[in-house]
Amino acid sequence: MSALDEGHFNAELENGVKLNCLGLGIQDQPETVAIADAVKVLLQGLGEDINREGLKKTPLRVAKALREGTKGYKQRVKEIVQGALFPEVGLDDAVGQAGGAGGLVIVRDLDLFSYCESCLLPFQVKCQIGYVPSGQRVVGLSKLSRVADVFAKRLQDPQRLADEICSALHHGIMPAGVAVVLQCLHIQFPNIESLFLDSNHQGWVKAVVHSGSGVFENELADVWGDFLSLLKFRGINLDKTQMKDSVQQCWCPSRYSSSAKVIGPPNRGMVTAVTSILSSLGEDPLRKELVGTPSRFVKWLMNFQSPNLEMKLNGVACGRMDPLKQNGQVSHNKQQIYTELCLSFWSQCEHHLLPFYGVVHIGYYCAEETTPLSKSLLQSIVHFYGFKLQVQERLTRQIAETVSSLLGGDVMVVVEAKHTCMISRGIEKYGSSTATIAVLGRFSTDPAARAMFLKNIPNPASGGS
Missing domain, CATH: 3.30.1130.10 (GTP cyclohydrolase I, C-terminal domain/NADPH-dependent 7-cyano-7-deazaguanine reductase, N-terminal domain)
Structure with a gap:
């Protein structure tokens, strides 16, 4: 017809x-x-x-x-x-x-x-x-x-x-x-x-x-x-x-x-x-x-649904990550900043029941003699908090607090996300994105450490997302 x-x-x-x-x-x-x-x-x-x-x-x-x-x-x-x-x-x-x-x-x-x-x-x-x-x-x-x-x-x-x-x-x-x-x-x-x-x-x-x-x-x-x-x-x-x-x-x-x-x-x-x-x-x-x-x-x-994943956060065999060397290295009391960038996440906005998705960047201090957290463990933490009804601010905080609990404090987390509720509701803001930051411990008082971590975050990849 x-x-x-x-x-x-x-x-x-x-x-x-x-x-x-x-x-x-x-x-x-x-x-x-x-x-x-x-x-x-x-x-x-x-x-x-x-x-x-x-x-x-x-x-x-x-x-x-x-x-x-x-x-x-x-x-x-x-x-x-x-x-x-x-x-x-x-x-x-x-x-x-x-x-x-x-x-x-x-x-x-x-x-x-x-x-x-x-x-x-x-x-x-x-x-x-x-x-x-x-x-x-x-x-x-x-x-x-x-x-x-x-x-x-x-x-x-x-x-x-x-x-x-x-x-x-x-x-x-x-x-x-x-x-x-x-x-x-x-x-x-x-x-x-x-x-x-x-x-x-x-x-x-x-x-x-x-x-x-x-x-x-x-x-x-x-x-x-x-x-x-x-x-x-x-x-x-x-x-x-x-x-x-x-x-x-x-x-x-x-x-x-x-x-x-x-x-x-x-x-x-x-x-x-x-x-x-x-x-x-x-x-x-x-x-x-x-x-x-x-x-x-x-x-x-x-x-x-509330995830039933078993997050065995203690005693996990963690692989080593490369510290920030290309762009400078921060040492403080024999500690270095380590990063894991562009960890993918997918979540569901609890306000509108619509998806939001993006990447998570994590930086933290780790003693030289301590094995850094593995990428797989950090990705598991991200997925654990992502796959539930969420808001981005809470997701950022929960990831930071969990990583902090494993390391004893000094953590910075940046979450970059796109929300489908931004395009499928009245405002219809195509191409918009949202960034949220959580800083704990030394990152909250040290601007140089924050700046070093932030400048290592890559530009978002071009594409349809």
Whole structure:
């Protein structure tokens, strides 16, 4: 069915769905209350106390975030496009294309996010839209972004998202053709057992999808060549002959994750709660793409039960690390600063039940005659505190205090993280990151030691994360 099919929008009107016209405050609406109640069931299934200070408002925060992140179900594209079409006649008495007479128009690098329909985790989208005007009219360029956002703000799959954006624009502005290219990044969240087996876990699954209508229906048409040539300036090297093979058949990591074997069958009450959330968002839980989603989400969420890992912190055989020599060496009472940098971590924000992830850098004083802590032990400490409901400030402090307890005091910890709640909620700050610091013992009073440790922290690696 077309994304702008009249019957679809008439049904929306008949059901009383209007853009931004909900009478009650969002926190008081029945759908929000139902989602919040379901989140309480999920928290209790994790063994959490829903009345503890950090979790008291989590059900409502999660409910509001989910409803904000899927508000596209309650938006009508027709209202966005109508009134934004402007006359532009194009060339007169000349050979060529321009203005409203067939000149290609491209809007690039639209940052969007959407929720994956297979696992309910948010994924990032870089959207490129091109259209060829016809009928001597053009559309206000901001409307291309707004239309794309309507469909991104629904439970989605990359290819369907591209198709829906393309179809909606084609029916809404009646151009000669529309082209859409999406670069999608899906977080590949590990379970804790797999991290100990694979220290080089790849954190992202990437997919590039496209959709075309009108003059773009033929993927070998010259107009595709013009469009893709202009996208190369943005690092997209999608060749016309490769477009059909540009997306994986199954891109969501949850569909091929081994966590089900590790954790076991999901809690039925929690599965029912997630099913209730889908219904409250305006989805049909029986839609074939969503049938397995509640179970997959619960299996993923159960990674964040209070860990039962045995951290044998005493008597561990620790391997030696290299002290800071290239950038200078600090000695104080025959002690040196040792560092372990870029230890990966994955965690779950207890305020929004959304992932955050990044790296941990640890520096500490160690006597020359003492064997430094091994990287594997420090990584185990990081994973132990990461795989639970957390906030970054607490995570930083807990790592520092635990390392300090093994060494007797002088420790500095820096945690650098990206939070998906920063992109999948109202502020939508793409590319933002957060750093937190904990200093104990000598590091809290010695600026030179802090400076030496901090200057050894590498620049974050470039990439999609």
